[in-house]
Amino acid sequence: MQIIDLDESHLNSYFCCLEDWSNDMLETGDHKQRWYRHMQDKGLRVKLAIEDGLACGMIQYLPIEHSIVKGQDLYFIHCIWVHGHKQGVGNRQKRGMGTALLRAAEADARMRGAKGMAAWGLWLPFWMKASWFKKQGFEKVERDGIAQLLWKPFCPDAQPPAWMKKTQDPVRIPGKVRVTAFISGWCQAQNMVFERAKRASQTFGDRVYFEQIDTLDRAVLDQWGIADGLFIDGKQVWTGPPPSYEKILKKIEKRVKKLKT
Template structure:
């Protein structure tokens, strides 16, 4: 297993900010959201690292930060935002099932201990096909909190460590008129969170008479706490839209907005709208 974990540098930055998806160009709007979040957190204890193979190719990444600056609640813990090892056949190839995930996690834990943290927190989903929490549980982490399929786990280093918690959403306000309220919470640390925002922006184009659009950037900790919004999400009239998948297209979201409008008003949304 010839690989090393290093800080993101100029030659690996583009791959890191694309979450290893070098097979396609990044939407400049997503790049701007990622960069904004990075710039706000780079001096707040943020760690951004990549896994380099002996060939110099990037095979994985991770980013983590003190929990007080993270989308989660807690104190004196290091919070893992993501660990990702390339799992596709294209480009560098499938690098999973080679021990690289454990290698990255061990490095994070060592950094957390050296930084005086009392433990590490991480989040995942209670299913196998994306960011599975089972990876962390296999590595000795235990569940601390859960909401739906989103699970927060942790590994304490000391007896006086306090278990972390998920933020609970304070439902976005829903206007009292006939339009559908589309509220988007943007998490700029995640390409998926950025894509949520861009999909929603595109979905409401031409629907000014059908929908209210409200985009809330949760880059600032104060905003996260105000709304109880740690992770990205799209809400239609206060209800989450496919919070656990499957992935959706702009057209599917537009169709759902139209359907809600028709249900509320008994009227068909203007077919001329985008």
């Protein structure tokens, strides 16, 4: 197994989270590509774990000042993923690939002068597990629902990161259903939710007001304090793991039926 920097030959695999086999990835639009191009100039780093000539794991991290949390002089890990499905390259987890990716990212961040590394994870035992980072020497900083923010300082003067806090909820519009979709682009699961919500909203014509809030724009992110999320009439919809198109459609339809004709 080899850890390499992302190169042109693996870009497509990277853009679909190494799930080249997945039809869901066809529903994600071009948000990830846009995010990648934007963040390239801002110090985004991507490393891949290659085995049998195939990309089987990835880690993406960037200077925290350009991430979805607050902090300074740290690198923030948006995600680490070792392919775990039966399809495609198959399950490659629990064989040391994640550890190797994280070690390589940490060494790289140190070399670039970072004062530490930050990451997020869930304290529940699925998706990106906070417990895995803790075994790798990370400490919890704060909790937000089921998500934990963690960090590993490299030097005594490092400052801990902090969650961004939602500053406001989208307000309801009389006579319409308001669907508000926040999108930053870094996460294909969230990009999929965005595209499904947009498509579902369009089926109701002018009874539904669909709005896209583009949080790749830092000023917009700071204004709302939400990077990715779906709100229907001001109420946040649970989007991890991504709800199906039908589920989102039903949720909007339920609100549309309540509109006075």
